[in-house]
Amino acid sequence: MIIFWIIGLLVVFFGLVIIRGAPYVPSQKRYITRALTDLYHLSEHDVLVDLGSGDGVVLRAAAQKGATAVGFELNPILYIITRLLSRCESLVSVYLTDIWLKPLPNATTVVYYFGVKRDKYKLIKKMQHEANRLDRQLKLICYGDMLGSENAIRSDGAYLLYNFAPLQSE
Ligand SMILES: C[S@@+](CC[C@H](N)C(=O)[O-])C[C@H]1O[C@@H](n2cnc3c(N)ncnc32)[C@H](O)[C@@H]1O
Numbered sequence: 001m002i003i004f005w006i007i008g009l010l011v012v013f014f015g016l017v018i019i020r021g022a023p024y025v026p027s028q029k030r031y032i033t034r035a036l037t038d039l040y041h042l043s044e045h046d047v048l049v050d051l052g053s054g055d056g057v058v059l060r061a062a063a064q065k066g067a068t069a070v071g072f073e074l075n076p077i078l079y080i081i082t083r084l085l086s087r088c089e090s091l092v093s094v095y096l097t098d099i100w101l102k103p104l105p106n107a108t109t110v111v112y113y114f115g116v117k118r119d120k121y122k123l124i125k126k127m128q129h130e131a132n133r134l135d136r137q138l139k140l141i142c143y144g145d146m147l148g149s150e151n152a153i154r155s156d157g158a159y160l161l162y163n164f165a166p167l168q169s170e
Helices: 002-020 029-039 057-064 076-085 117-134
Strands: 047-051 068-073 092-096 110-113 138-143 154-156 159-164
Touching: 002 076, 029 057, 029 138, 029 154, 029 159, 047 057, 057 068, 057 092, 068 076, 076 092, 117 138, 117 159
Parallel strands: 047 068, 047 110, 068 092, 110 138
Antiparallel strands: 138 159, 154 159
16 A cells, blocks of 8 residues: 555656656766866856756766755655755755746856756746846756757757846846
8 A cells, every 4th residue: 555655656746747847867977077067167156056956966066066056846756865865965955846936046157957848948038037137147058959059158968058148128
């Protein structure tokens, strides 16, 4: 009976999230570390936000480079796993929240996104809205060319770097 409930909860949590965004597929740590070094030189002056932070692998890689790392994750199981795996990392925090509803922290400098093409326009809208609200540039590291390689500042393997500058009107 307990097994039945556990399987049911896993199906509900991992399945329902797909309505609001990408399914859980973790990034590989060595590629993240390379992107946070060669594509965007992450430092202790940065605040990185991972939109849909999964088990927190990106957050911990960012913290290892001295940056403050903030995750937004909708799946309660992944949220708990992140809290457990990151319990010794003082620079890592995670919110159980929907990425499309919660504003970025005001100190955000760079956003990491590994999602689905379906959400391309939602992501552009959110990034532009936040760059306008904070009135400064925000960098976006995307896994995959969901925003188009022609719009990227730089690329490294499967990662692309984008810049969002504030506009006077959205
Ligand atoms: C492809 S995984 C990437 C995980 C992590 N960023 C990484 O690179 O390892 C996408 C993650 O986004 C989460 N997610 C999907 N839609 C979401 C939403 N609307 N709000 C918060 N998290 C969401 C999923 O639960 C999943 O953990």
